[in-house]
Amino acid sequence: MVEKNSEPSAQERAGRPFPVSWDQFHRDCRALTWRLNEVGPFHAVIAITRGGLVPAAIVARELGLRVIDTVCVASYDHDKQGDLKVLKGISEQTAKLGGGTGKGLLIVDDLVDTGKTGKLVRELLPDAHFATVYAKPKGRPLVDTFITEVSQDTWIFFPWDTALSFQPPIRDGAA
């Protein structure tokens, strides 16, 4: 919960909501995979947790990849970004597959926003291919492949973070 008089959260600053359904997300992940299929082959998929886990599963399924690792990063507490912490890096076995620099490895995340998370992971694996489903302008230069660009003032709501709820009619003042 956001306390009174506290700084506005990233979500409040963004303002414009962009809700994504499971169907839409699945379609966008498949579209991403069509592009990645032209770039690969890859030795392994690395999901940036937690948001990268869902697209990584779909992309890995479509590319026929079974070696899947994670980089576990904590930054946003719900919608406020704090200092980034790498809670877990990739395994030695995956690092070997990428020759130490990430060559031939595919990093997947759900989105780039400020690009801070992407930058950190790129520093760990400079030669890896970095793919996200959505990209905001600030983070876009860090990404090798993405599907949909949304404006910086947009907040993306993912299906695993949301539930169906009643909406008041537009006439009654709904956004």
Ligand SMILES: O=P(O)(O)OC[C@H]1O[C@H](OP(=O)(O)OP(=O)(O)O)[C@H](O)[C@@H]1O
């Ligand atoms: O480009 P940035 O400004 O760094 O933001 C992008 C990151 O923010 C979200 O993760 P979050 O830290 O909220 O954690 P989660 O994936 O565990 O939800 C999202 O999944 C990206 O990883």
Ligand SMILES: Nc1nc2[nH]cnc2c(=O)[nH]1
């Ligand atoms: N769910 C979600 N998490 C984010 N983390 C950084 N930007 C976003 C966003 O637009 N949506």
Ligand SMILES: [Mg+2]
């Ligand atoms: Mg994330």
